Amino acid sequence: GRRTPSALAATRGAGRMPSLADRRSVSEAECRRCLEQGVVGAGFDLGLETYRVPMALHALNRARLCERMRGHEGVVVLAGGEQTTRYDTDHEPIFRQESYFQWLFGVSEPGCVGAVNLQTGAATLFVPDLRSEAYEIFCGVAPTCQAFVEKYAVDECYFEQSLSDWLGDQLAPDDESKVFVLYGLNSDSGNYASPAVLHEVFAERTDRDALFPAIAELRTIKSEAEVEVMRYVNWVSSMAHAEVMAAGKPRMMEYQLESLFMHHTYSHGGCRHVAYTCICACGPNPAVLHYGHAGAPNARQLLPGDGALLDMGAEYHCYAADITCSFPISETFTDDQKLVHEAVLAAQIAVIGALAPGVAWPDMHRLAERTILDHLVAGGVLAGDVDAMLDADLGAVFMPHGLGHLIGLDTHDVGGYLDGTPERSGRPGLSKLRTARVIEAGMMLTVEPGCYFIDRLLDDALADPVRRRFLVADRIEGFRGTGGVRLEDDVLVRTDGVENLSLCPRTVDEILDVKNGGAWPPAVDACSGLRRAWCRPNPTIAGGPMRRYALAEATPA
DSSP states (O other): OEEOOOHHHHHHHTTSOOOHHHHHHHHHHHHHHHHHHOEESSEEOOSTTOOOEETHHHHHHHHHHHHHTTTOOEEEEEEOOOOOOSTTSOOOOOOOOOHHHHHHHOOOSSSOEEEEETTTOOEEEEEOOOOSHHHHHHHOSOOOHHHHHHHHTOSEEEEGGGHHHHHHHHHTTOTTOEEEOOOOBOTTTOOBOOOOOOOGGGGGGEESSSHHHHHHHHHTSOOHHHHHHHHHHHHHHHHHHHHHHHHOOTTOBHHHHHHHHHHHHHHHHOOOEESSOOEEEETTGGGSTTTTSTTSOSOOBOOTTOEEEEEEOEEETTEEOOEEEEEESSSSOOHHHHHHHHHHHHHHHHHHHHOOTTOBHHHHHHHHHHHHHHHHHHTTSBOSOHHHHHHTTTHHHHOOSOSOOBOSSSSSOSOTTOTTSOOOOOSTTGGGOSOOOBOOTTOEEEEOOEEEOOHHHHHHHHTOHHHHTTBOHHHHHHHTTSOEEEOBEEEEEETTEEEEOOOOOOSHHHHHHHHTTOOSSOSEESOGGGOBOOEEOOSSSTTOOOEEOOOEEOOOO
């Protein structure tokens, strides 16, 4: 992308500090130029055609935070992530930035602290002083403070030992001003965000309550600049999924599918990290929802007749994709594989068609359950009234996880159960939802219905008179050991519905075409109900915004 000086830098050069309003308008304009023209000031990329992320994205986030916290006076101080080592060794795993710090500053290096003045929006970094002969020999020349200012488009940068003096100067003019640090519960992990550690002299002027709900809520609504990063990482991940689908054959190992995905996303997309541990579950293993962990490390050999469930997503500039594809390892679907696949696909289409601002997410979960149960009844796996099945929580036997979750800088993104939002349900299935919120425009969520045949849950249902009456026992027995199907896309909620950023083969015909050597993306959209937002890399600006295009819709049979 073409690079230009920041308009804020020009304002400073004119001898005045930009106002908060200046910062908001300039950062919005820079993000817009990036999206429309590929013009980038300071930015992140990994060369070749990898997407150029404008640092204005983070400047806009800072302006949004200042506006959200209007009425609070003082300085936000946030600690970045620290480089760790493996147990008692000196091996350093590849560093990945802490997500709240990434949202505000976009800084790649560990050990930093960032500050934002809530009145002016001015951003200041405090970085480790790494200048030494040993560092230069082993790691290269340590970056200067000015290099950080230019790289991340912040106002100032100092070495970390200057933080206390700087903070004292910031607070001195106003006895009412405070230091706002991050502290709050992550409802997915049960862990608490760690506040920046400050000198004890600031203890009485430190606020640990106001920042967390403000920044967590802001992260639930994506700016257009954030959407474009997620469009890119979804495109990279989707093309990798299609490549793996085409390559998967009997006698391969599950971990070879994982390896192909990781190679494609890094080699072709610059994605050094995956967003979570890859799930490459084949044969009976899709019935283990989080397969792929150390005790089940994607190590089964693929056999003829197996179904595959591959849940894999890349990460770029810390923004995640979370995509699941399901397909047969052999060259065609069996009748039962097709039944389950089309039940789950119908659920995904139904949810994507109904999802809009003002819709309650638990209602979408119930819609997915209803659709899957309808198809299982039609296929002779279940018998009876679907409303009665839902009342008996039978949907949770076949889909024991939540329909999906917020996604962004984390796969399970923050904001699911903040104070003032709907509480978690106690009902089976619904209790696994990572949010029960009413949907708003600008939210990004996964839509990931599934249908599984898990022995423990089937046995429990067959032992329960209320649920047993719906199960056709001999048909159920035929599905044991087949695992299950999940289809997962990442969608953006617009004011008028959904934009699906994931671009994977989904219909039976699309999957079989790719497995038999067909091109992907296709020439025709065989399933317009998925609302896939087709795009490709920018043909004229390397690393520029993805180019949207339309496919012809398939003619109804």
